[in-house]
Amino acid sequence: MMVPLPPPDAPAISAALTETRVEVTSGFHGARIVLYGAVFNPDRRPSDVVVVVRGPERPIRLVRKIRRAGVWLNSRPVVFEGAPGFYMAASSRPLSDIAGFGVLRRSGIGVDHLRIEAPQETRTITSYGVRDVVVSRLGADYLDWRRAVIRLMEKASLYKVDPKGVRYVDRGLFRAEVNLPTEAPIGRYETEVWLFQDGRPVAARFRPLVVEKVGIERQIYDFANLMPWLYGLVCVLIALVTGWAASILFRRS
Amino acid sequence: MDLYLPIAEVSVNAPLLVALGALVGFISGMFGIGGGFLMAPVLVFMGVPAPVAVASQANHVVASSASSVIAYSRQRAVDWRMGGVMAGGGVVGAFVGVEAFRVLRLLGQADLVVAISYLLFLGVIGGLMLIESLNAVLRRRRGEPPKRVKVRHPMWLYALPLRMRFPRSRLYYSVIPPFVLGVFAGVLSAIMGVGGGFILVPAMIYLLRMRASVVVGTSLFQIIVTTAVTTVLQAGRNQTVDIVLSSLLLFGGVLGAQLGARASARFRPDSLRAVLALIVLLVGLQMGLGLFVPPADPFAFAPGAPR
Numbered sequence: 001m002m003v004p005l006p007p008p009d010a011p012a013i014s015a016a017l018t019e020t021r022v023e024v025t026s027g028f029h030g031a032r033i034v035l036y037g038a039v040f041n042p043d044r045r046p047s048d049v050v051v052v053v054r055g056p057e058r059p060i061r062l063v064r065k066i067r068r069a070g071v072w073l074n075s076r077p078v079v080f081e082g083a084p085g086f087y088m089a090a091s092s093r094p095l096s097d098i099a100g101f102g103v104l105r106r107s108g109i110g111v112d113h114l115r116i117e118a119p120q121e122t123r124t125i126t127s128y129g130v131r132d133v134v135v136s137r138l139g140a141d142y143l144d145w146r147r148a149v150i151r152l153m154e155k156a157s158l159y160k161v162d163p164k165g166v167r168y169v170d171r172g173l174f175r176a177e178v179n180l181p182t183e184a185p186i187g188r189y190e191t192e193v194w195l196f197q198d199g200r201p202v203a204a205r206f207r208p209l210v211v212e213k214v215g216i217e218r219q220i221y222d223f224a225n226l227m228p229w230l231y232g233l234v235c236v237l238i239a240l241v242t243g244w245a246a247s248i249l250f251r252r253s
Numbered sequence: 254m255d256l257y258l259p260i261a262e263v264s265v266n267a268p269l270l271v272a273l274g275a276l277v278g279f280i281s282g283m284f285g286i287g288g289g290f291l292m293a294p295v296l297v298f299m300g301v302p303a304p305v306a307v308a309s310q311a312n313h314v315v316a317s318s319a320s321s322v323i324a325y326s327r328q329r330a331v332d333w334r335m336g337g338v339m340a341g342g343g344v345v346g347a348f349v350g351v352e353a354f355r356v357l358r359l360l361g362q363a364d365l366v367v368a369i370s371y372l373l374f375l376g377v378i379g380g381l382m383l384i385e386s387l388n389a390v391l392r393r394r395r396g397e398p399p400k401r402v403k404v405r406h407p408m409w410l411y412a413l414p415l416r417m418r419f420p421r422s423r424l425y426y427s428v429i430p431p432f433v434l435g436v437f438a439g440v441l442s443a444i445m446g447v448g449g450g451f452i453l454v455p456a457m458i459y460l461l462r463m464r465a466s467v468v469v470g471t472s473l474f475q476i477i478v479t480t481a482v483t484t485v486l487q488a489g490r491n492q493t494v495d496i497v498l499s500s501l502l503l504f505g506g507v508l509g510a511q512l513g514a515r516a517s518a519r520f521r522p523d524s525l526r527a528v529l530a531l532i533v534l535l536v537g538l539q540m541g542l543g544l545f546v547p548p549a550d551p552f553a554f555a556p557g558a559p560r
Binding site for chain 1: 256259262263264312315316317318319323324359360362364365481485489497507510545546548550554555
């Protein structure tokens with residue numbers, strides 16, 4: 001693919017990952033990937049770098065604990081969509097100092113600007129003659145729910161915002177670390193490297209990152225998902241043979 | 254040495270899991286139970302998602318029960334016919350239980366039902382067993398003769414239709430009670446990930462009036478069939494059986510079970526029952542009391558999030 005080269009006098013950014021493919025094997029214990037990049041800044045204006053990594057989207061089901069008759073129960077689960085399974089935003093200073101609310105929202109930079117929604121809970125009504133007003137069944141608590149999604153994902157180290165995550169190692173040369181926990185979802189990730197000047201994005205590069213199961217892990221996972229019934233039978237057979245073998249072994253000794 | 258589990262998608266300490274399997278196997282061999290009620294809570298505590306823990310350890314119960322049944326069948330202590338009738342019920346129960354568990358997960362109420370089942374069944378059975386065995390221990394200390402259990406044959410058991418002869422147990426009555434008991438154990442197997450021995454054994458003695466000598470072997474046979482069907486159903490319907498996890502557990506489990514069976518010969522049965530009752534009671538309370546503790550975070554991910 002041809003990438004249109006910027007004119008030499010315009011600010012530009014380039015970046016590369018030390019690994020573009022993370023292999024999940026039996027020894028997988030998370031991964032640390034380093035991203036290196038360079039800023040071309042001919043007019044020497046103050047500039048900021050933001051590195052965003054998004055994992056594959058997966059719906060999230062959330063419950064709220066409610067107390068009824070002295071017992072803590074789960075509420076009805078609420079499904080949130082549009083939440084990446086992994087999200088990291090690293091920058092050289094706090095995001096709110098780099099750009100305004102609207103710019104960050106449009107680019108989806110920062111956990112508060114992710115498009116996490118609960119479409120099954122919303123419906124459109126006509127209110128005071130205004131058509132297609134979107135209301136949520138969660139009502140005023142909606143923000144609590146949405147914040148809880150982010151808080152729980154942060155707790156599982158799947159979401160992270162690091163205002164000191166981008167470090168300059170030399171003039172114009174920066175690095176950022178991506179720490180994938182063991183629970184990081186399998187799939188295709190997108191790495192976005194943004195260059196901001198005067199609160200506006202002036203250049204961006206996108207780099208894909210693939211996390212996949214390989215080897216025996218992959219084979220077992222595929223077997224269990226593609227031929228689940230046969231897989232179940234094999235599991236039972238292994239268990240029966242092991243039990244039988246153990247009883248023979250211990251009878252002799 | 255940490256090992257990544259391909260289905261559970263978490264990394265666990267492999268030697269620790271083998272040791273856990275051995276410990277639960279030891280307890281299971283010692284007391285003649287499956288030990289599933291102990292395993293599932295510990296796995297969840299170690300970070301394995303609850304649905305995967307329940308389904309994978311059902312497969313572990315298959316292995317440990319198989320090795321015990323072979324030992325019991327050599328002593329002619331398995332009533333195959335009675336076990337077969339109960340297993341038939343167990344298969345029906347497993348189907349019902351796996352489907353019920355799916356629906357409960359979708360409603361977000363799986364946690365609640367699991368916790369209540371543990372509190373109710375383990376609490377009641379552990380409590381009753383503890384009282385009964387402590388009485389027996391006290392009576393022995395005082396030098397009184399053990400209380401004779403009167404073998405009475407209740408009318409209802411014999412009034413039901415569809416009678417069948419069970420030669421090994423020397424019984425002749427309707428197949429409905431053992432079948433219903435099997436259904437019940439099958440549902441529990443799917444929901445709690447247990448074999449159901451802790452319910453089956455007392456029920457077979459007190460309700461079905463079976464001889465104590467054949468009860469454990471027969472219940473283990475029924476448990477194999479039920480948990481095997483549960484494993485296949487969980488794998489087929491929910492894709493929650495982790496073969497690496499269950500292999501680690503059963504490797505330790507079969508070793509522990511054999512050692513436990515040997516160790517049990519050294520202790521008096523009533524003291525053994527008292528210890529088991531205490532373990533059962535504690536696990537039940539521990540699982541159930543979680544319902545009364547205010548959660549640290551009012552929100553939580555619903556178990557079994559769609560992938």
